Amino acid sequence: MTYSRRQKAFRRLGILMILVVIGSVTGLYQVLPSMAVRDMEVSYGIAPTDTIARVYKPDIDRTTLYYLQENDDVLMWTSVKFYPFLGGWQRMFAAIVELDETAPLQVSYESIASDDESTVYAFGQVNQEGTVVLQARDWEDDSVLAEFVVPETDYITYQGNTYFISNITEFYNQEFWMSYYPKFMSYLLTPEGETIGEARLEGSSTFYNV
Numbered sequence: 001m002t003y004s005r006r007q008k009a010f011r012r013l014g015i016l017m018i019l020v021v022i023g024s025v026t027g028l029y030q031v032l033p034s035m036a037v038r039d040m041e042v043s044y045g046i047a048p049t050d051t052i053a054r055v056y057k058p059d060i061d062r063t064t065l066y067y068l069q070e071n072d073d074v075l076m077w078t079s080v081k082f083y084p085f086l087g088g089w090q091r092m093f094a095a096i097v098e099l100d101e102t103a104p105l106q107v108s109y110e111s112i113a114s115d116d117e118s119t120v121y122a123f124g125q126v127n128q129e130g131t132v133v134l135q136a137r138d139w140e141d142d143s144v145l146a147e148f149v150v151p152e153t154d155y156i157t158y159q160g161n162t163y164f165i166s167n168i169t170e171f172y173n174q175e176f177w178m179s180y181y182p183k184f185m186s187y188l189l190t191p192e193g194e195t196i197g198e199a200r201l202e203g204s205s206t207f208y209n210v
Contacts, residue, residue, distance in 0.1 A: 029088045033065050036080035036089040044094060047071050052156055052163050055121070060114045064092065068123055068165050074098055075163070077110050077123050097124070104128040104197030107186040109168065120172040122148075122186075126155070126162040128196065130188040134168065136176070137183040145182050146174055 030036050034051075041049060049069035056065055061081070069076040078094040095110040107124035122134060132150040137143065148171040156163045176182065187198040 030090065031088055033067075033080045033082075033089045036091045037067055037069065037078060040076075040078050040080075040091040040094050041069075043091065044096070046074055046076065046096070049074070049076055050158070052158055053165050055165070057112065057119060060112055060117055060119060064112075066112065066121075068163065070099075070125075070158070070161070070163065072099070075106070075108075075123065075125055077108075077121065077165075079112065099125055101127060104130070105132060105186065105188040105199070107132065107134070107199070107201060109172075109184075109201060111172075118169070119167060120169045121165055122150075122168045122201075123165040124163065124186075126164065126188065128188060128190070130190040130196070132164055133187055133189050134171065134201070135185045135187075136171075136174075137185055139183050142183075145176055146171055 030039070037051075038048070041047070049071045052068040052070050054065060054067050063082040064079055065081075066077070066079045069078060075097045076094050079092040080089050081092050082089050095108060097106055097108045099106060104127055105124060106127075107122060109120060109122040111118050111120045113119070124132065126132060134148040134150070135144050136146040138145060148166070148168050150164050150166050154164045154166045156165070184201040185198060186201055187195050189195060
């Protein structure tokens with residue numbers, strides 16, 4: 001029996017799909033990015049999380065997705081990368097913030113980078129009504145060197161909770177950051193103009209899959 005080129009192509013595609021299904025069932029090949037996210041949760045003992053936001057940055061990496069995940073205990077900014085011939089979707093890193101419902105505001109930040117470009121994201125949970133403000137301040141006199149106000153479009157409400165994720169690259173890449181690392185602060189500005197929940201940003205607990 002002879003096969004046409006089209007028939008041979010369909011046969012190869014069918015065999016490939018069977019192998020992918022087998023790999024997915026056995027855990028050897030992760031077909032969906034959510035499987036890699038779950039792998040990250042299991043690796044660090046985190047209960048299953050829900051997706052708050054997904055970010056795709058093809059200018060940095062065309063095969064990587066970034067997720068903001070949450071459960072009752074943590075907020076997790078994580079990335080997964082697709083390796084077509086090495087197991088499908090694989091976990092890369094997780095920036096994890098332990099949540100405290102009594103805090104008005106909890107904020108962290110993380111950068112994602114390629115060889116010649118980087119993007120910095122700030123993310124967090126907001127437990128009271130207000131506007132999130134980030135500031136770079138001088139260590140000596142506490143003067144404000146730069147300020148970033150989280151825009152309304154960056155807030156996300158999910159199951160009664162409020163979160164945000166903002167691209168702060170322009171704010172973070174100003175010239176003074178290169179020669180002088182300022183005091184990096186966050187606070188919540190209430191509708192009445194009161195400043196609450198002020199805290200210094202130390203970055204999150206970040207874990208890499210290497």
